Amino acid sequence: MNEILQGYNFAYLDEQTKRMLRRALLKAVAIPGHQIPFGSREMPLPYGWGTGGIQVTAAVLGPNDVLKVIDQGADDTTNAVSIRRFFAKTAGVATTTDTATATIIQTRHRIPEFPLSENQILVYQVPQPEPLSKLEPSRGETRRMHALAEYGSMHVRLYEDITRFGHVAISYDYPVMVGGRYLMAPSPIPAFDNPKLHMMPALQLFGAGREKRIYAIPPYTNVRSLDFDDHPFCAGRAPHPCGLCGSETSYLDEVVVDNKGGRLFVCSDTDYCETRRAAGHVGADA
Amino acid sequence: MPVALVGFADPVLDAQACFRAVLDAMARPGSIHQVGGTLVAPASLCPAAAAVVLALVDGETSIFIDPAFADAADWVRFHCGVAPTPDASVAAFVLAPDLPDLRSLSCGSDEGPEDSATVIVQVAALGEGAVYTMMGPGLQYPRTFRATGLPVDFVARWAENHKLFPRGIDLILCAGDRLAALPRSLSITGG
Ligand SMILES: [Zn+2]
Numbered sequence: 001m002n003e004i005l006q007g008y009n010f011a012y013l014d015e016q017t018k019r020m021l022r023r024a025l026l027k028a029v030a031i032p033g034h035q036i037p038f039g040s041r042e043m044p045l046p047y048g049w050g051t052g053g054i055q056v057t058a059a060v061l062g063p064n065d066v067l068k069v070i071d072q073g074a075d076d077t078t079n080a081v082s083i084r085r086f087f088a089k090t091a092g093v094a095t096t097t098d099t100a101t102a103t104i105i106q107t108r109h110r111i112p113e114f115p116l117s118e119n120q121i122l123v124y125q126v127p128q129p130e131p132l133s134k135l136e137p138s139r140g141e142t143r144r145m146h147a148l149a150e151y152g153s154m155h156v157r158l159y160e161d162i163t164r165f166g167h168v169a170i171s172y173d174y175p176v177m178v179g180g181r182y183l184m185a186p187s188p189i190p191a192f193d194n195p196k197l198h199m200m201p202a203l204q205l206f207g208a209g210r211e212k213r214i215y216a217i218p219p220y221t222n223v224r225s226l227d228f229d230d231h232p233f234c235a236g237r238a239p240h241p242c243g244l245c246g247s248e249t250s251y252l253d254e255v256v257v258d259n260k261g262g263r264l265f266v267c268s269d270t271d272y273c274e275t276r277r278a279a280g281h282v283g284a285d286a
Numbered sequence: 287m288p289v290a291l292v293g294f295a296d297p298v299l300d301a302q303a304c305f306r307a308v309l310d311a312m313a314r315p316g317s318i319h320q321v322g323g324t325l326v327a328p329a330s331l332c333p334a335a336a337a338v339v340l341a342l343v344d345g346e347t348s349i350f351i352d353p354a355f356a357d358a359a360d361w362v363r364f365h366c367g368v369a370p371t372p373d374a375s376v377a378a379f380v381l382a383p384d385l386p387d388l389r390s391l392s393c394g395s396d397e398g399p400e401d402s403a404t405v406i407v408q409v410a411a412l413g414e415g416a417v418y419t420m421m422g423p424g425l426q427y428p429r430t431f432r433a434t435g436l437p438v439d440f441v442a443r444w445a446e447n448h449k450l451f452p453r454g455i456d457l458i459l460c461a462g463d464r465l466a467a468l469p470r471s472l473s474i475t476g477g
Pocket of ligand 1: 272
């Protein structure tokens, strides 16, 4: 355990705030996919830096946890490093970039490529928790629509895409039905990651700081991406192997490598790519 | 009678450990967790039930305490900073020595199904006794669960609760220093 920064509460938040978050988290697990309002607290990081995810992690985290933080799949961005350092200082927890070693993984915009286990919790940073927000701006009205499971307008919106483009033109934050009851925003993960939400052995917790909502998917819960009999859900992936590790199944980022328009496709999950390279896998551009 | 002023030995870390146990219990229905082993609880309360109360209850929520646990009222008032409510039908937490009539408690609304009671029930034993089979979120396959001290008509009473979903009551069963949880989303057979 690291030295804990003096003068702070364990994991920064005061005990009353943690209890409030914990009560909300238990109800979120009992009602999979339903958004629970909570009294979001000011955090020493601006909105957009994952204050919702940070508050959930702070409420859950204990001294024996091992924390991993990823941002778009990478452990080494400023955002991921800041959050990891924040919890190392305020809670003294061990941190890691190794997916398999982590007990809690806080993520922005990706689900790790390596399958997660029953001993892990995945915490998502969520900018917009309301899947109906683009169709219905009124909070009161979306609450009513969830209460009645009135999701026809979302089906209509997706079908309009199919009519116009031949497919659903949503590549991130693709809406899902949780447990056959609640329409849920999976946060801006690529649609490629949606199948991993389904029957995941790990507990999935979602925190939206600005919008003050918490929701959850318990382990082994049915999660279905919205689709149609004649247009089944299809998770897209760039048709290339990773240039560094040669993976033909991972989600790829396209990076510009020089000023002559040279491009390289590499795994967005840096731990996955490094682990494969360490095991001897070599891509064409390595 | 003087109130035993002993709560968690480490209020921050013990509360966190207890919460994680309840979270995992709720996420994996029927799994049994140890909590509160070192806690000096009021005589009528088992350590697990006392630990759950300390970890989750404060002045921002409400708790109804069954008259059988009258000796715990002052202890709760002191440690949680909240006066127990005399009206079970509005309580967010209900602390009871056996399963109360779930229909008499708050089960939330269609828009706010989370505004519902969590019932902390003290039972004789977990992991032995009547055999129940459960299915629902958190379970990859149907799972059996054993408990001593639930009423003979528990399965029928639970079915009434489950069919209210997403409204409904969530249970935390406590025996000695062990607990398990049954969220409303579960369907339960057997008994
Ligand atoms: Zn790679």
